[in-house]
């Protein structure tokens with residue numbers, strides 16, 4: 001019998017619990033390492049992973065260790081591109097989503113959620129409209145990766161890049177997110193390169209510095225979205241707590257700590273963030289920073305508040321940044337038809 005998410009106290013991502021169970025079952029560390037490897041690095045099914053344990057241990061192990069803190073509720077594939085949205089339920093019944101993206105280079109990225117709902121309150125984001133906010137546990141964050149790889153293995157693929165850009169502000173759940181990144185990059189767990197992980201934040205300066213110190217090779221992205229303080233506060237209520245000057249100082253510190261460029265994400269909202277004066281403000285905020293810029297076309301969430309910047313206008317905006325010497329990309333948006341694109345995640349009852 002294989003474990004169910006909801007009725008077992010500990011899960012496979014809780015290393016202390018795992019060690020306690022191992023000792024109580026007098027289980028040799030070697031087969032347990034092989035079971036963990038099967039699940040976290042090979043994307044094997046639960047049955048295959050459990051087969052790495054001695055037969056006599058499987059039943060008692062399964063009774064004490066849940067392989068999945070999350071239950072998959074629904075999947076939805078895009079007809080426009082290869083993206084694929086996955087709706088999960090926690091044991092407490094909270095719903096969250098993660099998104100598998102096929103990048104144009106053929107590499108598969110996983111967009112992970114760190115919270116159910118989000119307190120940053122961004123006006124353009126569907127997640128911010130969810131009524132309650134709950135932090136996901138480390139195991140619930142990691143299980144999104146385990147289950148994505150289990151889905152991909154029969155297709156001969158695996159997750160190559162991880163972006164913390166799903167539901168939630170990762171630095172509002174910093175302890176669990178940092179522990180998850182430790183596991184994702186540990187050789188005996190997921191063994192993922194930190195350079196393949198992007199943590200995206202709307203701006204929590206002290207959290208950015210702490211994460212940069214702890215993970216010097218991790219890539220940090222700041223979702224700036226506006227370079228005028230008052231207008232930014234209109235878009236991102238959290239901006240009232242952290243000024244643009246504080247964010248700029250944090251970006252400078254992150255560059256110094258990590259000795260690598262920081263990614264600046266900038267959402268193009270037509271007539272709101274994409275005007276000439278907005279570009280002027282952005283250029284002056286960027287002045288002297290070691291960074292590159294991702295321009296994100298807006299994906300409407302059907303509330304009629306904002307509209308998408310036309311393609312030629314986007315190009316002109318990007319050209320001004322490039323002319324000033326900043327590497328600038330217009331981010332390819334995926335999953336728009338299944339509400340899986342950036343800023344569209346909000347769980348709906350299936």
Ligand code: SF4
Pocket residue numbers: 117118119120121122125126127128166167168169202343
């Ligand atoms: S855009 Fe990100 S930080 Fe802002 S409300 Fe949505 S999930 Fe939170």
